[in-house]
Amino acid sequence: MTGATRSAEVIIIGGGLHGSSAALHLARAGVRALVIEKNYVGRHASGVNAGGVRTLSRHLAEVPLALASRELWYRIGELVDDDCGFEQHGQVRVAENAEDAALLRARLQTMTDHGYTHEQWISPEDLRTLIPALAPTVQGGLIAREDAAADPYRSTLAFRMKAASLGARFLEGVRVLAVTRRDGQWRVETDAGTYTAPQVLNCAGAWADRIAAQWGEPVPLTAISPMMLVTLRMDHFLDPVVLGTGRALSFKQRSNGTVLIGGGRRAWVDRDAEWTELDFRSLAEGARTVCDLFPHMRDAVVNRGWAGIEAAMPDEIPVIGRSSRHETAFHAFGFSAHGFELGPIVGRIMADLITTGATGLPIAPFRIERFTDPSSGPDSSPKEQDQ
The missing domain is CATH 3.30.9.10 (D-Amino Acid Oxidase, subunit A, domain 2)
Incomplete structure (x- = not known):
């Protein structure tokens, strides 16, 4: 394998719905990401959930994202060239x-x-x-x-296929072993060799805490299996x-x-x-x-x-945003059994953060710092969960 194919502008760890969505939105912005997935896309949480496109009973911090994502679901065919089995019956x-x-x-x-x-x-x-x-x-x-539902595996695969058609690369069956920064580049060590990129996104789901810990950001993630x-x-x-x-x-x-x-x-x-x-x-x-x-x-x-196997956080809302320790590293994980609906918008948010450094949606409650700095956490509000 040549050096050129072992490098990318962005490496995304985890090819579930959020990783594939980020790859698609990056590709639409002209950035070709490399997605590294240890199984196959949709193997765990993303492909085996109930497929709810649900804004109902969301944690208050998630409501703006859920409403924005639902708008993308309404036009999902325009985004991924597939209707994803989308049906709106409330x-x-x-x-x-x-x-x-x-x-x-x-x-x-x-x-x-x-x-x-x-x-x-x-x-x-x-x-x-x-x-x-x-x-x-x-x-x-x-x-x-106005809520709805879609086919989870079909949806995840549609995001993967559309991202690939726009230039994203997907490595499936490749396990990430370590992610370190050296000489301005992220070195992603895998069981298939080393890959490098100036920016990296952690979408590793139930295994994302291990990546975060390598970056000096330990989080209290629990692997759950709805x-x-x-x-x-x-x-x-x-x-x-x-x-x-x-x-x-x-x-x-x-x-x-x-x-x-x-x-x-x-x-x-x-x-x-x-x-x-x-x-x-x-x-x-x-x-x-x-x-x-x-x-x-x-x-x-x-x-x-x-x-399936997915990640739950103690406050039952995800980690979304830039690393607290590295300007060129980002997180999107911990969706606590209700992340499917958010997939389209989270991908867009991550692409915006990576390409422009900002997003127009309120993501402060999802900062990873909330687990080390209580003052940076979400406001107290009822926690609702379903698939």
Whole structure:
């Protein structure tokens, strides 16, 4: 391999949705990145999640990014030459009881106080009209009518393919061993040799803390493994994505009739072995939630289950931005089981930071310094999570 092919303007570590999105946006800005991925693109979190394009119930710090990213999803075909299985039917978080309803109304008041109107209350009657299969005991909920869903693996692959068509290079099956700075260049040591670039972006997902630690920026990252189930095909009964409130649930029917069930329930995980094992007791609890909300699901047949591996941060929001110690290093990781929707905008943010040094979106709450300097962290606000 020649020296020219071992160098790049930017090296991106990790080829998931955020790494591939950054490569695409950099390519659109005339910067050809080299993406190094230890497996294949979409192997872990990016390709195996529920595919929610969700602004509903986001952490307040994420709301501006989520709304901006949703606008990109609306035109996803223009960005990646593929509709990514995008379908806009809204998302709704349902109240099973009075306590749930009170929590959701408090959330709505918080959003109103901050000037956001994309979340609205939906009455029990309107909710049952929208979703007749729901149990009659539901007490309303919060709805984001303009939210949507897409196919996660197809989306990630579309970003990768479009980035490559514009000049980005992807090395798959290549493991990064060390990332150090020498003589104004970043040296990325891999099991396939050394690659160099003046700038580097850490999108390594559940392994990103190891890169950050090499740069003197240790972070309290936990590797998690959210579980998913999919049923055999059923007659059509659901358009919006349904989320739980007091109980973990993410529930949607895909266009082919199968039903996808998630919600953040976690498998056993060993990130070094890249191994997961489903927790069937937790899955049984999730099944009870599903059947309570959709009684006819008692007759559903589960086809298969799986779990990806991704990174969770203690405050459940990601690390996005420049390294605190190196002007030419950047981070985008730790999306804590709700990063899929943010992929398009995070890629654009990282490309802007790398090429111009600034972004027009508020990313201060996501600074990596918040784990060493408490005063630099996000404002306290409710933490919401689903896939």
